[in-house]
Amino acid sequence: MTKYARSLRVFTLTVSMFLFLIITSFSGGDDDGPQSFHFKTVVIDAGHGGKDPGAHGSYSSEKNVTLAIAKKLERLLKDNMPEVNVVMTRSTDRFVELNKRANIANQINANLFVSIHCNSSPEGTAKIAHKEKGVMMLVYGFHRKEEQIEALRENASIYIEKDYQKNYAGYNEKDPTSMIVLNTFMQKYRKQSILFGELLDEQFKGNDGRRSRGVKEQGVLVLAHSAMPAILVETGYINNNTEEKYLNSEDGQNAIANSIFRAIKAYRRQIKPVK
Template identity: 35%
Template sequence: MFGIYKKIIFTIFITTFSLIFERSYSQNNPSEFIVVLDAGHGGHDSGNTGNGFLEKKIALQTSIQIGNYIKNNSNIKVIYTRSKDRFVKLSERASIANRSDADLFISIHCDAFTSPKVYGAGTFVLGLHRNEDNLRIAQKENSVIFLEENYRSNYEGFDPNNPESVISLVLMQETYLEQSIEAANTIQKSFVKNLARKDRTVKQAGFQVLRETYMPSVLVELGFLTNKKEGAYLNSKAGQKEMSETIAKGIINYRNKLFSSVFIEKKRLTEFEQTQKIEIKNNKKYSDIVFKIQLLATSKSKSIRKSNFKNLNNISKSKEGKIYKYYYGSVKTYNEAKKLKNKAKKLGFKDSFIVAFKNEKKINISRVIDNNN
């Protein structure tokens, strides 16, 4: 993608799908699920113009059709960051998503490459660069901030050409990555299954973060405008209809998974579902059980020094499969744990939650309560 702007994806890590339900929506009220559709580029930012096609136009038309299909085939609420040809700052796109308290953010773009032979649809989530191509794309597309007035103050010194800037932002906003990958996989599989598109798989790269956005996010690359055949397809009414319906189906399927019986059962095992029971026992001191605050989970191992965790002390970590989980504190009562959790949330760990351990093994909090009723 050689367009000036792209990749408005912030994805923050979580640890289990049960934590999904700590968000504002209820599994008994699916109509509360909100998706924000972000048509890339716009106004004086045309995006890439491979073979004379306009990315900003294709992204907008496809986004509108995605929203129309969703509204006609589900009770998901749809919000657009733009519904006409206008330039929207990165920070404003984030604000739109935050003000709506969205559950999913989807950014729509078209790709480009030096070789006209490259083709296929793909999805991106935020992550550290796996190769030089991903780094090059991220640096190029993040440079859209230079089109904005007061970009230095808006983005607090973020330098799209400095990999360290990207890495620091990724570490700050890892909480929803697991959910973002799940959503991206659902959309990617929809491309392959419904349209037999080439599977370019879900990729990670350090695109400029919507730093104040708090929801799973996916960037969709519809295909390559630099491939003449694919560009013509994406620019056609038939191509946009097929692509928009396929993406919309992926979004609906993702939402439905969240409300499936598997996810509902996982929710019952979370602290969120157990709060009422726990309140009556929250002052009990356990001799063989400790409570810790899970801050985040990530596939990347990192030092537990204070500077990596907003200067919090007593940080520990464990590895479960390929995922590293990071915890704060170790206390004997649920009351103390609640205070630690509140502190962590105030410092920016918005999705931190309480975990119980017995003999250094994680146990369900419900077991702690049920065994003491």
């Protein structure tokens, strides 16, 4: 590393630490009281889209399932919570870059970011016994690489993007500068993200009888720079024949959308008591 590069790294690190301290001091961290929180805007992110089909089953693609569920959730929110602004990152079969999805939410100061996806296990659509099934909620966090199977699969979408090396050059978990910047967002909203994930977990298990793998922390890029509580919902394993039928059915999609909707209502009640 050259002397100039070392100086630049030190300067960047110093600035990042300074910004971290400022943001933390003004934000109040996770200890902000419920009265300081105003729940006004929800962003619904239908995973994948366009040239990025996502995971696939024997006859369907993740991008189509996620969009169908997202639209049903949008309608539930607009019909039953008209005071809440609902924004979709995509409403059609189009490709939206991962970093732009979070930017959409950041630019409108959203209060909650919900990214809808389908899971897939390594054996693909092969018919084997004891195939993976169930839901999973992901919040942003760093863990060992072998614990990040879902994150690695979801993050693969960046390689479809034209300028992915430039857009994601800062995501390096070995770089302390990157970690300070990312942790500024992650730590501020971690507890609220986990709270929403746990509420959603209760809805899936208690109301729908779904098997759940719980709430996990992984380095999912679509959540990395969300300046608000954010969660990625793996709604089921599309490569499991039984789950694929459920994910593509009206009943299944309605049940999933209703579970997310009920969790959003419960989350709002806990964050800001109804006056």
